[in-house]
Amino acid sequence: MSKQIRLTTPLSSEDVEKLNIGDKVLLNGVLLTGRDAAHKRLSELIEEGKELPVDIKGQVIYFVGPTPAKPGKPIGSAGPTTSYRMDPYSPKLIELGLKGMIGKGNRSQVVIDAMKRFKAVYFGATGGAGALIAKRVKKAEIVAYADLGPEAIRILEVEDFPVTVVNDTKGNDLYQEGIKRYAKV
Amino acid sequence: MIREISNKEIIKVVRDLCIDANYNLGDDVLRAFDRAIEAEESATGREVLNELIENARIAREEKAPICQDCGLAVVFIEVGQDVHITGGDLKEAVNEGVRQGYKDGYLRKSACHPFTRKNTGDNTPAIIHIQIVPGDRMKIVFAPKGGGAENMSRVNMLTPAVGIEGVKDFVANRVKESGSNPCPPTVIGIGVGGTFERSAILAKKAILREIGNRNPDPELAKIEEEILTRINRLGIGPMGYGGNITSLDVFLEIEPCHIASLPVAVNIQCHAARHKEAVI
Numbered sequence: 001m002s003k004q005i006r007l008t009t010p011l012s013s014e015d016v017e018k019l020n021i022g023d024k025v026l027l028n029g030v031l032l033t034g035r036d037a038a039h040k041r042l043s044e045l046i047e048e049g050k051e052l053p054v055d056i057k058g059q060v061i062y063f064v065g066p067t068p069a070k071p072g073k074p075i076g077s078a079g080p081t082t083s084y085r086m087d088p089y090s091p092k093l094i095e096l097g098l099k100g101m102i103g104k105g106n107r108s109q110v111v112i113d114a115m116k117r118f119k120a121v122y123f124g125a126t127g128g129a130g131a132l133i134a135k136r137v138k139k140a141e142i143v144a145y146a147d148l149g150p151e152a153i154r155i156l157e158v159e160d161f162p163v164t165v166v167n168d169t170k171g172n173d174l175y176q177e178g179i180k181r182y183a184k185v
Numbered sequence: 186m187i188r189e190i191s192n193k194e195i196i197k198v199v200r201d202l203c204i205d206a207n208y209n210l211g212d213d214v215l216r217a218f219d220r221a222i223e224a225e226e227s228a229t230g231r232e233v234l235n236e237l238i239e240n241a242r243i244a245r246e247e248k249a250p251i252c253q254d255c256g257l258a259v260v261f262i263e264v265g266q267d268v269h270i271t272g273g274d275l276k277e278a279v280n281e282g283v284r285q286g287y288k289d290g291y292l293r294k295s296a297c298h299p300f301t302r303k304n305t306g307d308n309t310p311a312i313i314h315i316q317i318v319p320g321d322r323m324k325i326v327f328a329p330k331g332g333g334a335e336n337m338s339r340v341n342m343l344t345p346a347v348g349i350e351g352v353k354d355f356v357a358n359r360v361k362e363s364g365s366n367p368c369p370p371t372v373i374g375i376g377v378g379g380t381f382e383r384s385a386i387l388a389k390k391a392i393l394r395e396i397g398n399r400n401p402d403p404e405l406a407k408i409e410e411e412i413l414t415r416i417n418r419l420g421i422g423p424m425g426y427g428g429n430i431t432s433l434d435v436f437l438e439i440e441p442c443h444i445a446s447l448p449v450a451v452n453i454q455c456h457a458a459r460h461k462e463a464v465i
Contacts, residue, residue, distance in 0.1 A: 022229065022426075037302060067250045067293040076291055077250040082333040082366050104424065105333070105366035126233055126424055127333065127368035128457045130253040132240035149304060150253075150293050162236075164229070164426065175365050178427020182227060183420030 006160070010058030011099040013119035019165045021174040025123060026160040031062045031102065033154040035081050038145055039089040046092055053144035054153060056093055060100035060123075065150035066140075067130070075140040075156070077130030080104040083122070087111050094120045102163055106175055116171045123163035124174070136161045188265070188321035190465050192272035195323070198463050199282025202327035203258065204290035206461040207250045210241040213396040214458050217433040221370060221423070230428030234370075237423075237456060252457045255292035256329030258283040258311035261390065265320035279325075280309040295332065314386065328393060328460040334367035334453045340385050343447040352377055352449050353412055359451045360416050360432065365425020368455035370433045372396065373416065376450040378440035388452035391436035393460050400437055409435045423456075433458075 007015060009029035019025065032054055034042070045052055063083055067076030083103030090101060091114035099120050104127040115121060125133060139157040146152050166174045215238065222234045244251040260279055264270075270278075287294055287308040294308040312330075339359055343351050356375055376387025399406035413435040422428020433456065442448055 065253060065293065067253050067255060068291045070249070070291050076293070077244070077253040079253050081254070082336070084366065104368065106364050106425075124365075124424060124426070126236045126240075128252045128455055129236050129240040131244040131247065131249040131251060132236060134249070135243065150295075166426075174427070175421075175425045178227070178229075178422055178425065179364075179420040180427075181420065182422055182427045182429055184418040184429075185420075 009060055011060065012058065013099070016099050016119055016121045017169050019121050019168050021165050021168050021172045021177060023165040025163050025165060027060065027158055027163060028160065029158065031060050031156045031158055031161065032056065033062045033064050033156060035063050035065050035151050036085050037148050037151040038153050039086050041145060043089045043092060046096070057097035058099050060102060061093070061098060062156065063101065063103035066134070067150070069140070075134050075137045078134045078137060079130035080125040080127055083107055090114065094118045107167060112167050112171060112173065115167055116169055119169050121165055121169060122167035124166040125163050133161070186321065187267055187269045189269050189271050190323055192270060192275070192278040194465055195270070195275065195278040195325070196282045196285065198325055198465060199260065199279050199327065200286040200289065202325065202461045202463055203283060203286025203292065203329070206327050206329055206459045207255050207290060207292050208248050209245050210251055210457065210459065214433070214456070215241060217396045221430040221433060225423065225428050225430045227422055227426065227428035229426045230423040230430060233423035233426065234430070250290070250292055251459065252331060253293055254295065254331035254333065255287065255308070256331045256459070257296060258308055259328045259330045259389070260311050261314045261316075261326040261328070261393070263316050263318045263324040265322045266317050267321035268323055275315070276313055279311050279313055283307070283309050283311045323465045324462060325465070326393060326460060326462040331455055331457065334371060334455040337363035337367040338388070338450070338452045340381060340448065340450040342381065343449055345445070345447045347447065349408065351447070353408070353415065355449055356412055356451050357415050357419070360421070360453070361419050363453060364421055367453045368457070369421055369425060369431045370423055370456050371431070372454040372458045373412070373432050373435045374452040374454060375412070375435065375437045376452070377437065377448070378442040379448060380442070381448055383440065384448035384450035385452070387438040387440060388450035391438045392452055392454040392458065394436045396434045396458070405437050405439065409437050412437070
């Protein structure tokens, strides 16, 4: 448990299958962003059989709604939001080729099963460390749903974006293992 | 003697508090992080705590929000009964202060319609609690409250027979079930007594206490310590990655309640325990 790995997006099934819970990963390349409202819209397009505004194959979605960027900065503070609210939408996106999600907090068994079946991982970023994380974002561009403001879909160019593997492709869960190891009840 | 306070001053004070609270984490929280690093058994947990200290430093130096969730604007106001507010409506002055603070401070606006989810665009209306107190001053406490930890909070009307032990069980189970969601290490506010809504306000007020300060009642102080120990034995740890620091502190406030009731509210506060105050 707990080694440091550098990965560049897009990710393949082979890339994510090598990861284990507790691994520290530094992500490079691009990340997509989206939270509740964007996920709802993507999900509706999938149901209607329509094309998505962004190609999600091999991509990593970061559950984030940043603060407004100050002049001269690519993005404002940008830590993760709580992930369970995306649970109803994530399995379908994973089936369509999404390889990673970044957020904070527990995922449902349905999402964990989908990650195992279609080879995807869930990364945790440090919640509340919005000012720190923003420094790893070099460029941000809105690519869809600009009307959603902080909830719009953005493409972020990132350098050594720090995350921890919480759910791997084998069905393991860092949150459960962590409690098993440290609980004194 | 009546003392006049202009609405313009209130607007300015609230605006500045919004920005100060979101950029500058309190020293009590920073000291609690330092103590937590000493006590945390998990290396991953210590790494998270170090990131939080570094994040607070960057936010302070670069004048950036500590967290992207700049919260709903919760404002507690104590108005001296000898104060006369001039120039306009108090609540509108507070909302205008929030409007200006969230715009000028590049803070995220998170207020929306509950059903359509349409953002109100300026983080108003603020959640304003007003209390009339003796004197001719006005105290304003601004506490931005993030959604992640607020979503894990609960009110329960317990059966009086379960007593203190029932309250302890309810709180510990709430923290356990919340797991990694509310951004641990958390601060736990507990309100016991009053009515349904009163318990929730007591719990919210409790989280405004400085970390490390115990309830002046020795019996209640003992209960706070017992609950904190119990929570930190759950193993959830910083960000839920496992560890023995799940909460930084537990604050309990009580009031008399109905002979048929035992209301208990648990308000969970994430580690970005932000609140600033000013007296006019």
